[in-house]
Structure formats: C-alpha cells, structure tokens
Amino acid sequence: MVGTIPREIGNLKNLERLQLGINNFGGPIPPAVFNISTLLIIDFTSNRLSSHLPSSLGLWLPNLEKLYIGENQCTGPFPMSISNASQLTDLDISTNYISGSIPENLGNLRNLKWLNLAGNNLTSSRMSFLSSLTNCRDLESLFFDGNPLIGGKLPGLVGNLSGSLVVFSAFACNIRGSIPGEIGNLSHLINIQLGRNKLTGRIPATIRALKELQSASLMENKLEGFIPTELCHLNNLANLDLTSNKLSGSIHACLGNLISLRNLLLGSNMFSSSIPSTLTRLTDLLILNLSSNSLSGPLPNDIGKWKVLTSMDLANNIFSSNIPTGVADLRDLAQFFLSNNRLTGFIPESIGDMLSLEFLDLSRNNLSGEIPKSLEKLSHLRYFNVSFNRLQGEIPKGGSFGNYSIESFMGNEALCGAPQLHVPRCKSKPLKNSKARTKLIIYVALSIACTLLVATLIFIILRSKKRKDKLPSQEDVLPLGSWRRISYHELHQATDRFSETRLLGNGSYDFVYQGILSDGMTFAVKVFKLESEGALKSFDVECEVLRNTRHRNLVKIISSCSNDLDFKALVLEFMPNGSLDKWFYSNNHSFDILQRVNIMIDVAYALEYLHHGNSTPIVHCDLKPSNVLLDENMVAHLSDFGIAKLLCNDDSMIQTMTMATVGYMAPEYGNEGIVSTKGDVYSFGILMMEIITRKKPTDEMFGGERSLKGWVKESISSPLNQVVDIDLLSNVGRECSAAKDCALSILQVGLECSTELPDERIDMKEVVTKLKKIKAKLLKDTERVRQRGRF
Ligand SMILES: *[C@@H]1O[C@H](CO)[C@@H](O)[C@H](O)[C@H]1NC(C)=O
Ligand SMILES: *[C@@H]1O[C@H](CO)[C@@H](O)[C@H](O)[C@H]1NC(C)=O
Ligand SMILES: *[C@@H]1O[C@H](CO)[C@@H](O)[C@H](O)[C@H]1NC(C)=O
Ligand SMILES: *[C@@H]1O[C@H](CO)[C@@H](O)[C@H](O)[C@H]1NC(C)=O
Ligand SMILES: *[C@@H]1O[C@H](CO)[C@@H](O)[C@H](O)[C@H]1NC(C)=O
Numbered sequence: 001m002v003g004t005i006p007r008e009i010g011n012l013k014n015l016e017r018l019q020l021g022i023n024n025f026g027g028p029i030p031p032a033v034f035n036i037s038t039l040l041i042i043d044f045t046s047n048r049l050s051s052h053l054p055s056s057l058g059l060w061l062p063n064l065e066k067l068y069i070g071e072n073q074c075t076g077p078f079p080m081s082i083s084n085a086s087q088l089t090d091l092d093i094s095t096n097y098i099s100g101s102i103p104e105n106l107g108n109l110r111n112l113k114w115l116n117l118a119g120n121n122l123t124s125s126r127m128s129f130l131s132s133l134t135n136c137r138d139l140e141s142l143f144f145d146g147n148p149l150i151g152g153k154l155p156g157l158v159g160n161l162s163g164s165l166v167v168f169s170a171f172a173c174n175i176r177g178s179i180p181g182e183i184g185n186l187s188h189l190i191n192i193q194l195g196r197n198k199l200t201g202r203i204p205a206t207i208r209a210l211k212e213l214q215s216a217s218l219m220e221n222k223l224e225g226f227i228p229t230e231l232c233h234l235n236n237l238a239n240l241d242l243t244s245n246k247l248s249g250s251i252h253a254c255l256g257n258l259i260s261l262r263n264l265l266l267g268s269n270m271f272s273s274s275i276p277s278t279l280t281r282l283t284d285l286l287i288l289n290l291s292s293n294s295l296s297g298p299l300p301n302d303i304g305k306w307k308v309l310t311s312m313d314l315a316n317n318i319f320s321s322n323i324p325t326g327v328a329d330l331r332d333l334a335q336f337f338l339s340n341n342r343l344t345g346f347i348p349e350s351i352g353d354m355l356s357l358e359f360l361d362l363s364r365n366n367l368s369g370e371i372p373k374s375l376e377k378l379s380h381l382r383y384f385n386v387s388f389n390r391l392q393g394e395i396p397k398g399g400s401f402g403n404y405s406i407e408s409f410m411g412n413e414a415l416c417g418a419p420q421l422h423v424p425r426c427k428s429k430p431l432k433n434s435k436a437r438t439k440l441i442i443y444v445a446l447s448i449a450c451t452l453l454v455a456t457l458i459f460i461i462l463r464s465k466k467r468k469d470k471l472p473s474q475e476d477v478l479p480l481g482s483w484r485r486i487s488y489h490e491l492h493q494a495t496d497r498f499s500e501t502r503l504l505g506n507g508s509y510d511f512v513y514q515g516i517l518s519d520g521m522t523f524a525v526k527v528f529k530l531e532s533e534g535a536l537k538s539f540d541v542e543c544e545v546l547r548n549t550r551h552r553n554l555v556k557i558i559s560s561c562s563n564d565l566d567f568k569a570l571v572l573e574f575m576p577n578g579s580l581d582k583w584f585y586s587n588n589h590s591f592d593i594l595q596r597v598n599i600m601i602d603v604a605y606a607l608e609y610l611h612h613g614n615s616t617p618i619v620h621c622d623l624k625p626s627n628v629l630l631d632e633n634m635v636a637h638l639s640d641f642g643i644a645k646l647l648c649n650d651d652s653m654i655q656t657m658t659m660a661t662v663g664y665m666a667p668e669y670g671n672e673g674i675v676s677t678k679g680d681v682y683s684f685g686i687l688m689m690e691i692i693t694r695k696k697p698t699d700e701m702f703g704g705e706r707s708l709k710g711w712v713k714e715s716i717s718s719p720l721n722q723v724v725d726i727d728l729l730s731n732v733g734r735e736c737s738a739a740k741d742c743a744l745s746i747l748q749v750g751l752e753c754s755t756e757l758p759d760e761r762i763d764m765k766e767v768v769t770k771l772k773k774i775k776a777k778l779l780k781d782t783e784r785v786r787q788r789g790r791f
C-alpha cells in the first residue's frame, strides 16, 4: 500500500489493533492515532513514515502492549512520556533518525520484554538508561546497536538486568573500557553482540556462567590477552566472532569441545599456536576464519572431517608442510584461502574433487610441481590464484581456466601455456627414441603379466582351500575388501541373539537389528530372509552396490557375514536418528526449513553420486522417506539398495519386473517396467514435495484424479500457498517470508523433477546446483532478518 495514513483514522474510537507494517506509507503518523486509548497494538514497521514522535506519545495509551515503529524515517527526540504507556511489553523504534537522550524512566515500563532502539542517533550519559532498565524484571531482548553517541563504559550494573535476558546487543555504540565480569550474571543469555566498539582488557572468565550462549561477537575491539579456557564450557555456542582484536596465545585444544560451533572467526589477532588436533572434532563447522594471525605448523591431516564447511580462510599465517589430500572430502567448501603461508609440496590432485569451490587462493606459498589438470572439473570456480609459488609445467586450459589472466599465475618458476597468459609455450616432450619406447612397453607388459600370475595363483589356492573344508560352519565369514571382520558368533551376541527388542525394522526381504559389540561399537545388521523369494538376489545386489560405492550420504557397509547355506547378513553403519519417515511423522519432532533443505541436499548428493559418480550408473529404484536414514548430526544417508539396478555401460535404461513403492514410482516404471536414472529423479521430486508439504503421496486426500503432484501444481500459483507445511510458517514477518520463498522454489524444482515424460526431467547434477542456490538464498535472507536487530 502507498500514500499517507489518513488523519481520520483517529476517529476509530474502539480500535484495538492498528497493523500497517511492511507497506509503503509515507508522510507523517497522524498524532490522533496516539489518542485512541483502546489500542493494544500499533505496528508501522517498515514504511517511509517521517514525523517527529509527538511529545505526548504514551500519555493516552493505557492499554497499549506493542508499539512497532521500526524501519521508518522518524526524527526528533524520543518522548519521555512513553513511560506512561505502562502496559507496553514490546517497544521497537529501531532504524529511524531519532535523536536526543534515551529516556531514563524506561524502567517504569515494568512489563517490558522487547526493547529495540538500534540504528538511531541516541545518546545516554554514562549509559544511565541501563540502571533504569534493571527494574524491568521480564526484559528478554535489548538492542541499542549502532547509536554512535551512546559511548561510555559498560557498567557492572548490566549484571543486574533481568535474569530473563536472552539478547544483549550493543554493536557499534562507541563503548569503551573493559567487559564487566558481572556479565556472567545474565545466565540465560543466548546472544551477546558487542562488536565494533572500543572495548579493552581481557575477556572475563565469568562468561563460563553463560551456559545457554549461542552467539557471541566481540569483533573489532581492542581486547587483549588469551581466550579464557572457561569459554570451552559453553556447550551451546554456535557463533564465536573475535575477529580484529589483539588477542594472543594459543588456540586452546579445548575449543574442540564446542561441538555446536558453526562459525568460528578468530582472524586478525595475534594467535600463535598450531591448529590443535581437537579442532577437527567440530564437524558442524560452516565457516572457519583464522586468517592474519601467527599460526604455524601443518594443516590438520584429517581436515576432511570438517565435512560441511563452506568457507575456510587460513591466509596470512605461517602454516607449513603439505596441503592434505583429505581436502577432497570438503565437498561443500566454496571459499578456500591459504595464501601467504609457507606451504610446501604439490597441489593435491584431489582438490579437483572439491566440487563446490568458487574461490581458491594458494598464492604466496612454496608449492611446487604442476597445477593438477583435475582442477578443470571445478565448474563453479571463479577465482583462482597460485601466484608466487614454485610451480612448473602446463597451465590447464579447460574448465574455468579460460577466464584467468597472468595475475593468477605470476611469480612461478616454470609455468607454460597459452600465449595470452604471457608465459612460455609448452614444449611437448616425446620419448627420445623408439628404443626407449619399446623398453617401456616391455616393462609395463612384464609387470602386468606378473600381477596376473600372482592373482591367479592366489585365486587357485583359495578355491582349493575352500573345497577342502566343504561343510559350511556358522563361523564362515567372507570379508569383502577392507571391511571389518565380524563373525556370526559376534553378531549373535551383539544383537542379544537377534532379540526382538533389538529389531529396528522388518522389510519384505530382511530384518534389521541394532547390534553393539563388546568394544562398544554400534551397528545395524540386516539379516536376509532367505526363505522369501528374491531375498538372495537382494543381498547380492546390495552387496554389489555397497562394495563399489563410497559417499558420505550413502549408508556405509562395515562387513558382510554369510555362510553358503542359510545365513546372509550385512553389517551397516548405525543411524541413531532412524528413518526420515519416522522422524518426520512423529509428533514431537519438527524440522525447520533449513534442516529440510539440508536433508534434501544430502539425498540429492547421494543420487548425483550414484547416477554420475561411477563408470556404471546405479539406479536406486526405491527412493522414499523410509529409505533415508539420519545420523546423530541429522545428516541424511540413503540406504536400502535391495532392488537397485546397475546400468551397464551403454544402457541408459533396462526393463525389469521388480516392484517399487506406489506413490514414489515414476509412471514409465510402473506401467512398463522401464528403469533409468530419470526414474529416481521422479521419486526425488515427489520426496521434495513431501518434505515441504508434510503430506505423503499415499495420503487419503489423494486418490482417483488427485495426486500430491497435481495438488502442488494447482496450489503453487495461488496466493495462499496452502500447500506448505504450516510448521514452516510458524515464524513471523520476514523470517516466515524467507521460508515461504524457499519452500516455493523447492516445490518448483520438485515439479521439474517429476514431469510425466522422462526426457523432460532435469538430472541430479542440475538438481544439486538448484538446491544449493536455494539454500544460499535462504541463508542470506535469514541472516538479513537476524541482522535487522542491529541497525
Ligand atoms: C489528544 O488528547 C489530548 C487530551 O485529551 C488532547 O489535548 C489532544 O489535543 C488530542 N490530540 C489529538 C491530535 O487529537
Ligand atoms: C504519566 O506518568 C507520570 C509519572 O508516572 C505521572 O506523574 C503522570 O500523571 C502520568 N500522566 C498521565 C497523563 O497519566
Ligand atoms: C546525529 O546527531 C549528530 C549530533 O547531534 C548530528 O550531527 C548528526 O547529523 C546526526 N546523524 C544523523 C544520521 O541524524
Ligand atoms: C546489583 O546486584 C548486586 C548483586 O548481584 C547487588 O549487590 C547490587 O546492590 C545491585 N545493584 C543495584 C543498583 O541494584
Ligand atoms: C576472514 O577474516 C578477515 C579479517 O580477519 C577478513 O578480512 C576476511 O575477508 C575473512 N575471510 C573470509 C573468507 O570471509
């Protein structure tokens, strides 16, 4: 809505709620509004209203509970009379041009829970308003960020603020002095923001008491000394930002206890240890920034454990040794900055597996060898820099390499390549003469022959040995590859003799039990019902698939156990959170939008890998929520390959008779038995719709002409968007609209996946890309909403 708010609105004498937020109203707020004594709520948030707040604001509003004027262009002083609106619980004047001092009688508002003064031009001598606020015993959230005129020291009195306080936010307020130890009294604090001030001294040890703290920013201050080890007790801490201070000493090993950490930002300080080996325990870390310190030693060898990391900045330190090959497991990493260190050795070939990489800066190190050609695979790479190393050989030409200039390669020993890069042309290096070539061929042929001979011998020996002890014993175990050996006897004990109390699932081909070995290792064991038709084949297929695959979103096989006659079992990784199906439809669990997106991305990665990551594409054929399992970190793993199909080299499809699950099955599969990767894409589309709508395709509301897909397609264009699971829309305002946007984008992708004609469906690579974009937008939108408190 646009225009001005009509003055006559003051005539609505019995009005209780006046909610005009998030519109485009300009001009002044008619003063008469503040004379409607029946009002409970006034909401003008986010318009273009510009007026002085009337000096009598609050005098005639004895019932008012909520006043929201944030994000407008209001000017003038903050009226003292506000304290007469004694029923106020929420007061938000953030992001205006309100000036003058903060009234010192705000403490009269005894019911106040939410006070947001951020982003104005307010003053307060020695922060005296805080002492008044100690009277508000229900205060939960206090924001006064971005009022550059507040200044002064943070008084010890902050410890006397309400025990219910969860947010204390004073970003960029010119605060000086040290952080008072009394801050530790605020034991329910979840979020403390003191960044961009002029704080000095140490971080007080009393923060140990802030057990519920999830987010702490002290960035851009002048804090010094060590990080207190007491900080390691904050088990709920997800964001820690200490960037740009003068902190020194080591990065304590105990930081590895903070397993809730998602963002750890310690850049631009004077830390001087190595990275403690415990730090890779932080397996949920999304952003790690240790740049511009004096950190030394090697990068962690198990760096791949940071498996969901999206950004890692270790630039400008003195790290040495090699880049670990384990970086290949950092599948979500988009930004990787290692420049200006003392790294040596080769650039590992495996960086080519970091498929999300967008920025890669390895400049100013001591790296040698060639730039691996595998980097051409990085289709999202936009920035690449290996300047000032000791690299040689040919600069790759494929992939994004056509886009880089000499700025990315300068200062190396002997790189060669395309003339526009101003490097020497590469000389081709043919073998010197044909004699040498013949020699080489002989060597190669000889070594192949030897290997074959040895392999054949081993095979024959094994075969004859097996014939000898023909009688199959229960202990007969066939360990495959490097799987752990677990005997039937061990299985028997670990599952309490296949006791019913250990039963996790009962499928048509198998029972699944939970097992615990004497060393505490927990696993799931799938015992095939060999008496049922098809079970044997199911075992073989599942073995075959799991033997040949390895991916973080596939259930891992630990061992298989089998005697030739009557017992076949697969020992699998145990997934403590059970199946998506169970989790999703049990009443005491609710997923937020981000969790749902993450699960979809996990499953999409698994399918992308099955379809495109092997020389033989694998079709799962039975994708549905009960085959998606959740580990302790809620990372999804695809399981149950009992009816999967391996498409041999050139077959893009095969015909078969195995039945999948109604509702998720692609039409061409159901009707003609045609199996192709496109069928999985269809099922994935349905799965996405289910995750957003929380309606099964087999729900009783569908049937006959109506299907989940049809229903989504119909409703997606209606403004009500009634399809989306209401749990997702339980937030208010913009957080809700971010969730809604995201949900609708996903439904669109779901529809593109499940078109009737297989040829019109997109493939899993595209799906992954789309979902990642959707997630990035969601994160950006919600981040923006969260930051709104600041200014
Ligand atoms: C609001 O009410 C007060 C007291 O009743 C009166 O003095 C004032 O003029 C009124 N303001 C408006 C804009 O009606
Ligand atoms: C406003 O509050 C002050 C102080 O509590 C009181 O003296 C005054 O009478 C109140 N004004 C009105 C109009 O209620
Ligand atoms: C804030 O107040 C100061 C002094 O009172 C004034 O100079 C400045 O222009 C104000 N800033 C804004 C954004 O209103
Ligand atoms: C603040 O609380 C402390 C105890 O935590 C108490 O000794 C002190 O008197 C209180 N100060 C005020 C101004 O209430
Ligand atoms: C890491 O922190 C530094 C400040 O210390 C900042 O300049 C840099 O941009 C950050 N890196 C990333 C990837 O955001």
Ligand SMILES: *[C@@H]1O[C@H](CO)[C@@H](O)[C@H](O)[C@H]1NC(C)=O
Binding pocket: 379, 381, 399, 400, 401, 402, 403
């Ligand atoms: C090269 O850059 C252009 C423009 O930034 C971009 O559109 C294109 O996708 C890039 N090419 C590759 C292969 O990355």
Ligand SMILES: *[C@@H]1O[C@H](CO)[C@@H](O)[C@H](O)[C@H]1NC(C)=O
Binding pocket: 339, 363, 364, 384, 385, 386, 387, 388, 407, 408
């Ligand atoms: C690569 O890094 C070097 C040294 O840090 C820098 O001078 C150069 O500008 C960078 N190249 C690009 C393309 O940014």
